[in-house]
Amino acid sequence: MSSAFDELEARWSTHLEVSSNASNPRAHIDSADFEAIVALGEPAIPLIIGRYRNGGSLFWGAALSRITGITRFGDGLVGDLEHTRDAWLAWYDARQ
Amino acid sequence: MIFSLPKGVRRLAPLVTTVTGAAEGVKPQVLLRAAHDAFVDGGSLEKLASVNAVVPNVFGAAPTAYGARIERGVRTAMAVIDGVGEAEISIGGRQSPSHLAEAGKPLLVNVGVDRFSTSPLQKVDLTWRFDTGPEARQSISDGTRDQNGLLVLSQGHIDIPPEASGTMRLRVETTDVKGKVTTHWDPVQDVRVIPLARATAVFGADGTLSIDGTIRPGDGLTLAYDHARLRKLLGGEPATKIIASVRTNKREVDELPLLISNEQGAVGTLLPTIAVPFGVTSLEVWVRAEKANGAVVYDSAEGANHQLPVGIARDDADPAWKRMVLNAKIGSGKTYPNATAENFVGLGPNSPSYNCIAWTLGKRNEWVWPGETVKAFDALYANAGYQPLETFDASFDPALEKVAIYGRKGALSGRVEVLHGAHQELDGEWTSKLGADYLIRHKTLEVINGFSFGEPVRVYARPRGARS
Secondary structure, three states, X not given: OHHHHHHHHHHHHHHHHHOOOOOOOHXXXXXXXXXXXXXXXXXXXXXXXXXXXXXXXXXXXXXHHHHHOOOOOOOOOOEOHHHHHHHHHHHHHHHO | OOOOOOOOOOEOOOOOEEEEOHHHOOOOEEEEEEEEOOOOOOOOHHHOEEEEXXXXXXXXXXXXXXXXXXXXXXXEEEEEEOOOEEEEEOOOOOOOOOEEEEOOOEEEEEEOHHHOOOOOEEEEEEEEEEOOOOOEEEEEEXXXXXXXXXXXXXXXXXXXXXXXXXXXXXXXXXXXXXXXXXXXXXXXXXXXXXXXXXXXXXXXXXXXXXXXXXXXXXXXXXXXXXXXXXXXXXXXXXXXXXXXXXXXXOXXXXXXXOEEEEOOEEEEEEEEEEEOOOOOOEEEEEEEEEEOOOOEEEEOOOOOOEEEEOOXXXXXXXXXXXXXXXXXXXXXXXXXXXXXXXXXXXXXXXXOOOOHHHHHOOOOOOEOOOOOOHHHHHHHHHHOOOEEOOOOOOOOOOOEEEEEEEEEEOOOOOOEEEEEEEEEOOOOOEEEEOOOOOEEEEOOHHHHXXXXXXXXXXXXXXXXXXXX
């Protein structure tokens, strides 16, 4: 799981660099690798949280929302994405 | 020596001491400056802070070996100031700037003789430059060796320009007797420059807070805190410690001491100057004071903390912003083919915290995106009091605040897909946040036309002054 995630995450990071000037937030997750990360499901959550916590993309919230079906922190694409990240990290920590 | 070094505390490199007063005919005082960051906490620009200690001239005339106590969390450092800024360049070390200097002050550079081999040299130069600026140089050796065969090196003296900020690159260049030039550089030699304080937050004795100047990312901000405003909170007792906490963007907190004391009690006021990091959109400050019995009181605007407004950085404050935009590529072509060094300036760093549409609505902490259609944008801007202009008019009307949206017609749908938004400023120029990239000001809308954003397709306007 970890190596598969790492590969997908690296490729999605490349996509994020290429699309960095896109104003439409959907352009940042419009990637087969992002979809593949979401398809990994719940086992990917700790890995996503690790990236999210350590300065990774603010769009990780979109992946978590899709995987968990939880919408109370927003869709992870619009709004205060730093606040969204803090909310997801608190959610995860509370589950541990 | 006023302070002794607490056990386990690292001694900081000295920076700059300036004696003011005598020559200027004002009350003599000693302005002490020290700085901490790389030596305390590890070098990121966001953690830069300096401490200026304005001490009444009670310690004697010579401003040597005065100290400033610096704390962050549980860690404490002691800065010892004994003359001028100094940078020691030797072999090895950390892979990040290890030296601090202050804009408008001299920096002395000592190059370690152990860097050089015993092979004959014609000369050794010290070179330096700020970001992409021109390189300056100074000869520090003509190749002469002492009786032990060691190179005779003089001390480099660099006057840091008042407008300097960011990173100064220091290099040593040797020329051997055959004319071969070798450059010696390591990131550890770089110098972080604390910018001049161009704004002061004045916390008055009467409980007021006023800002002298405009707080801008990349500039220095001085906290001038009158201890008398704590008198009531302290119940008339003296404070043994007064610490200002400064939080940026609701995350990083720097703790800055405001009180100089010795065995006899409080003897001076520290006026800390912080370098406002690029990317900062908000600053909040609260002050904690401790009494001799350990009791703690807070000056925190009744728990809400003092909020300090942060404006936009100076034009091209970091030259890298412009460089990155000019060099941006999409495939084999330029992302912004119309952009030139003359038709736009950089105003802010890349930031994933907000996008262009948020910027047009005066927000710097959100992504806003109503959908891809013009209709969706009509509704969004209508909520903010904007109306679309019947004809495309990007001219400047001082009575109107305008926003332009960019887009491209879909090949199949024939419908315009919105891709970007820009805001017109008071000087008629436009500002754009480029997705998660940089904030820029461009002379015309067309500067950023291209594959990414298409071209301007619609202009909205509302009476100027309605922006929240």
